[in-house]
Amino acid sequence: MRLLLIGAPGSGKGTQAERLAERFNITHISSGDLLRQHVRDQTSIGQTIKAYVDAGDLVPDSVVLDMLRKPVVAAAESGGYVLDGFPRTVDQAKAAFEVAHPLGVEVQAAVHLDVPDEELIRRLLARGRGSDDSAEVIAHRLQVYREKTIPLLEYYAGREWMFAVDGTRPPGQVHEDIVTRLRKLAAFDIPD
Numbered sequence: 361m362r363l364l365l366i367g368a369p370g371s372g373k374g375t376q377a378e379r380l381a382e383r384f385n386i387t388h389i390s391s392g393d394l395l396r397q398h399v400r401d402q403t404s405i406g407q408t409i410k411a412y413v414d415a416g417d418l419v420p421d422s423v424v425l426d427m428l429r430k431p432v433v434a435a436a437e438s439g440g441y442v443l444d445g446f447p448r449t450v451d452q453a454k455a456a457f458e459v460a461h462p463l464g465v466e467v468q469a470a471v472h473l474d475v476p477d478e479e480l481i482r483r484l485l486a487r488g489r490g491s492d493d494s495a496e497v498i499a500h501r502l503q504v505y506r507e508k509t510i511p512l513l514e515y516y517a518g519r520e521w522m523f524a525v526d527g528t529r530p531p532g533q534v535h536e537d538i539v540t541r542l543r544k545l546a547a548f549d550i551p552d
């Protein structure tokens with residue numbers, strides 16, 4: 361099973377990705393977690409991207425694509441993946457398809473976790489993960505989401521493997537809703 365989770369900062373992508381990974385025995389791959397790990401480990405990628413992550417800007421596409429290629433292909437070969445945080449732009453989605461399609465590892469379903477701005481801001485301020493969770497940077501990340509990722513939702517709109525769920529409900533309910541929707545897709549055979 362190969363899934364994408366798309367949602368604004370604070371929409372609960374990480375939580376839902378973990379639950380899906382556990383339920384379907386697939387690998388959770390978070391672009392944000394991998395990038396933050398590079399920053400912590402002070403790798404050469406980490407040094408290149410720290411300023412972007414701290415400012416709430418997207419890091420360059422080439423960095424993210426290079427970083428994800430191996431883990432995504434490896435996960436696809438061992439049961440599948442749930443990608444959280446990638447793709448975030450139409451360009452990333454197109455580039456990912458070009459890489460994944462010839463290998464037969466392209467995405468089979470995309471979930472949009474829909475949460476209104478005021479709830480996102482409330483959650484992000486409460487979370488206070490670090491330098492990219494200050495009020496100012498949060499506002500900027502939401503702006504980047506509107507500018508770069510909403511067009512991705514529009515690009516995917518109308519595909520039968522793309523659907524939205526209401527992300528304001530408790531995590532368990534959101535999870536069950538996602539599973540119910542996945543069950544309706546012909547690509548999967550999910551028992552009741």
Ligand code: ADP
Nearest residue numbers: 369370391392412413416417418419445446448
């Ligand atoms: P959130 O969705 O809560 O903003 P993430 O953990 O997904 O958090 O991402 C944190 C940061 O990592 C982003 O603000 C951005 O700087 C960088 N990042 C993550 N994924 C991508 C991506 N696909 N393309 C570019 N930058 C990314």
